[in-house]
Amino acid sequence: MSRKFSYLEFDEILSSLKNGYKIFAPKRFKGIGTYSDTDVIRYGEISEVSEMVTDEKSGYSVKEAYFPITQTLFYFFDDTTKTPKIDEKEIIIFLRPCDINSITALDKVFLENGNIKDVYYDGLRSKVKIFMLECRDGFDNCFCVAMDANKTESYDAAFRFADNEILCEIKNEDFLQLFQSKGSEMEFTPEFVEKDHVEVNIPKVDKISLEMFDDSMWSEYSKRCIACGRCNFVCPTCSCWTMQDVEYEGNPNAGERRRVWASCHVDRYSDMAGGHSFRRSNGERMRFKVFHKIYDFNKRFGFNMCTGCGRCDDICPEYISYAKAINKVTKLTQGGT
Ligand code: SF4
Ligand code: SF4
Structure with a gap:
């Protein structure tokens, strides 16, 4: 099912989603770049579309949303230990196809690398819903096509952020009712980048x-x-x-x-x-x-x-x-x- 929304309508959808989900997307963090007066684009929680940066590459990756930079594994008091509670909210992440494929790689490391799953990774990862940001052109230094990471079908919904409207394909039925309550029907199939910005030849x-x-x-x-x-x-x-x-x-x-x-x-x-x-x-x-x-x-x-x-x-x-x-x-x- 696919639909289109105005930016205002989509903000209303995000507002409803916030009741059950933490929503992560690339955001601009002003003035904390490497050089003076430069910004950083990295992942953070958002409440409305105007906070999202959809036309630049995020300098940092999406992984901190489900594999935190620092994560408490347990507390100790004398001879007892206690594991921390995990936030009950599910997680929605807006991310590009290459970054969706990066999750597949991390899943291998933490969930399929032996007989035991990493419970701390699994605890957050199992909450993640994937909202794909369409990526048709790539950015400087990208070579996802050579790496066979430019495409994916693993998403709950996919989006194109156009000038005055947002086009959306919804795959996960859990989101159908909410998304059908706004906007109007429209044909939309996401496209993928087909040419790299740098030439990379992968060794056999x-x-x-x-x-x-x-x-x-x-x-x-x-x-x-x-x-x-x-x-x-x-x-x-x-x-x-x-x-x-x-x-x-x-x-x-x-x-x-x-x-x-x-x-x-x-x-x-x-x-x-x-x-x-x-x-x-x-x-x-x-x-x-x-x-x-x-x-x-x-x-x-x-x-x-x-x-x-x-x-x-x-x-x-x-x-x-x-x-x-x-x-x-x-x-x-x-x-x-
Ligand atoms: S290759 Fe990595 S570790 Fe070495 S200088 Fe560059 S960023 Fe730093
Ligand atoms: S190009 Fe490859 S090695 Fe470099 S940051 Fe991206 S995934 Fe990691």
């Missing part, structure tokens, strides 16, 4: 060999990368985290254990007791990130752990391009240097 997994792990191409990244971790924090599919125990002031036997996002690029991430470190140089860390996303994840699950969103290339202060690193690996698989 069976052509990647162990010798490529020792190739001199990785030493370039030891010189250029400053191990800031920004590329990981904006990435919709990076899933690494670490633990922090927070003791409450005045009582070391009371506090909470938190899961906090971490980065495979940052110093000490791969350190072990006894002083061993798996990846000391920044080039080794870049190599790990690249091969993790286009080689070992793919070998295990059959698709790449990268959606080609280009956020890592957008954010890197050293202008390191993950897309170019993939192209270099592909060249190696073809016998080039």
Whole structure:
């Protein structure tokens, strides 16, 4: 079923949805960008359409809506523990097709990577309803077509935000009654981006060999990368985290254990007791990130752990391009240097 709405009508729909859902969408956060007087587009809760940014890429990914930057796993008091309550409200997220595909990748990591589901991830993820933002042109540094992440059918509803109206396809019957109470019927089928902004050639997994792990191409990244971790924090599919125990002031036997996002690029991430470190140089860390996303994840699950969103290339202060690193690996698989 598809319909069109005026912006005012759609605000009324959002207002009704707010009773049962937390609604997340890309928003503008003024004046907190990297450079002075610049803004950040990232995900946040919205109440009306005017808060949404639908014509720019969000610099940060959608994952913080269901995989929070910091999440309390349990509270401890002397010898007892208690898990926190999960907000009863369901979650609606407006997001682009590549980001919907990024959720599929995170689901593999947290829900299908062994016999036990990650209950903390599952607790929020199972509440998520997906409202797809149509994306027909992509943005700078996007290569979702090469990554086969430009299309999806996994959404509850899909939207085109045109100048004076909002076109909508509704798939999930739970939303039919509300959406039918406003607007008017209209044919609408979402379209998808068909051409990338940057050319990326994906290597064939069976052509990647162990010798490529020792190739001199990785030493370039030891010189250029400053191990800031920004590329990981904006990435919709990076899933690494670490633990922090927070003791409450005045009582070391009371506090909470938190899961906090971490980065495979940052110093000490791969350190072990006894002083061993798996990846000391920044080039080794870049190599790990690249091969993790286009080689070992793919070998295990059959698709790449990268959606080609280009956020890592957008954010890197050293202008390191993950897309170019993939192209270099592909060249190696073809016998080039
Ligand atoms: S392009 Fe970069 S940020 Fe986007 S999914 Fe791939 S590795 Fe992550
Ligand atoms: S690749 Fe760029 S963004 Fe990522 S850790 Fe290195 S310098 Fe930072």
